[in-house]
Amino acid sequence: MEAVNIRLQHISKTFIHKVKGEVAAVNDVNLEIKPGELLTLLGPSGCGKTTTLRMVAGFETPDAGRVYIGNEDVTDFMANRRNIGFVFQNYALFPHLSIFENVAYGLKVKEMTKAEIVPTVSDVLKMVGLKGYEHQFPNQLSGGEQQRVALARAIVIKPKVLLFDEPLSNLDAKLRVYTRSEIRRLQKALHITAVYVTHDQEEAMAISDRIVVMNQGRIEQIGAAEELYFAPETEFVAKFIGKINTLPARVNTVENDVMSLNIFDHTYQLQDASAQVHPDTNLNVFVRPEFIKLHQPDQGHFRGVIRERTFLGEKVEYVVDIQGQQINVTSYDPLEHETFALDQGVGIQLDPRNIKILQPGEVEK
Numbered sequence: 054m055e056a057v058n059i060r061l062q063h064i065s066k067t068f069i070h071k072v073k074g075e076v077a078a079v080n081d082v083n084l085e086i087k088p089g090e091l092l093t094l095l096g097p098s099g100c101g102k103t104t105t106l107r108m109v110a111g112f113e114t115p116d117a118g119r120v121y122i123g124n125e126d127v128t129d130f131m132a133n134r135r136n137i138g139f140v141f142q143n144y145a146l147f148p149h150l151s152i153f154e155n156v157a158y159g160l161k162v163k164e165m166t167k168a169e170i171v172p173t174v175s176d177v178l179k180m181v182g183l184k185g186y187e188h189q190f191p192n193q194l195s196g197g198e199q200q201r202v203a204l205a206r207a208i209v210i211k212p213k214v215l216l217f218d219e220p221l222s223n224l225d226a227k228l229r230v231y232t233r234s235e236i237r238r239l240q241k242a243l244h245i246t247a248v249y250v251t252h253d254q255e256e257a258m259a260i261s262d263r264i265v266v267m268n269q270g271r272i273e274q275i276g277a278a279e280e281l282y283f284a285p286e287t288e289f290v291a292k293f294i295g296k297i298n299t300l301p302a303r304v305n306t307v308e309n310d311v312m313s314l315n316i317f318d319h320t321y322q323l324q325d326a327s328a329q330v331h332p333d334t335n336l337n338v339f340v341r342p343e344f345i346k347l348h349q350p351d352q353g354h355f356r357g358v359i360r361e362r363t364f365l366g367e368k369v370e371y372v373v374d375i376q377g378q379q380i381n382v383t384s385y386d387p388l389e390h391e392t393f394a395l396d397q398g399v400g401i402q403l404d405p406r407n408i409k410i411l412q413p414g415e416v417e418k
């Protein structure tokens with residue numbers, strides 16, 4: 054079966070919430086998920102990712118906008134007519150049915166014969182690594198195994214799209230890493246278009262072709278993990294994907310797309326600077342901890358003092374005091390680890406290419 058795309062056109066959904074009143078859970082979202090792509094909706098609690106997913110599934114009807122799966126406008130279709138496989142956080146298995154019966158359920162609904170069902174279920178259980186579990190019951194399985202049954206049940210009906218709502222939340226850390234790579238492997242092997250919801254940025258980065266960062270019902274930025282990390286467009290995205298320092302800066306001049314600015318006591322020239330920034334103004338700039346280099350005190354652009362030092366094996370995380378401001382620095386250089394001690398003075402160096410000027414955003418994290 055050819056993989057299909059999914060399109061959301063100007064989708065909005067407002068709820069009347071008992072405490073908060075009217076909540077624009079999803080606010081004019083436009084999105085295209087490419088055929089065979091795994092796209093993740095990522096954002097803090099309440100940003101609208103589950104509501105968006107539920108509108109693709111047909112569990113929720115948008116107030117405005119259209120949902121297309123392939124060339125078909127499915128906005129007015131009930132969930133059971135959309136041909137989707139859905140994997141929930143809580144597995145949602147039938148406790149009184151065996152693993153075989155749980156997986157076979159969707160095929161029986163489709164009125165397939167037993168002769169067709171038995172080999173199909175057996176193939177899918179093999180695919181998720183649960184061959185031989187046919188006669189067990191859900192409560193005899195671990196959380197990870199139950200989630201693989203849920204995955205088998207979702208893919209056995211050969212859905213056009215797979216939807217995942219925080220599928221790993223109930224698993225422990227190690228099993229989460231294993232199960233997410235299993236989901237990724239199967240989704241790629243079957244080449245099914247998939248939408249995945251999580252609030253965990255590492256999970257999103259590990260599993261996705263592209264990530265949509267959502268904030269207060271709107272899309273903040275869409276891109277591959279690398280794009281969001283190295284080229285965030287807003288402060289919100291920069292702070293949600295990884296860690297970033299906020300540094301005070303003073304703009305001196307902006308000429309021919311070159312900006313001269315001061316950070317602490319040093320002057321930097323930034324290329325391709327935004328024309329929207331004016332001379333003689335203050336603003337915040339952003340630098341990731343691993344892009345700040347520590348040196349001996351007589352080197353670097355300005356001085357600081359190491360206030361915290363956390364050795365984590367392959368890296369050391371420092372908190373450095375610079376003129377009263379606490380800055381996070383991460384060093385991946387094992388030779389440097391021994392060089393800088395607590396309360397030691399250091400020289401600090403920034404590469405102007407790693408200094409970001411971003412649209413300010415409302416940050417919840």
Ligand SMILES: Nc1ncnc2c1ncn2[C@@H]1O[C@H](COP(=O)(O)OP(=O)(O)OP(=O)(O)O)[C@@H](O)[C@H]1O
Pocket residue numbers: 068069070071076077078079096097098099100101102103104105252
């Ligand atoms: N059925 C509902 N009735 C009232 N308000 C709702 C309903 N469903 C969602 N909301 C509200 O809509 C907003 C978005 O909720 P949604 O569940 O889509 O967010 P989310 O990003 O998935 O968050 P979480 O990770 O906490 O599930 C929230 O403010 C939520 O309180």
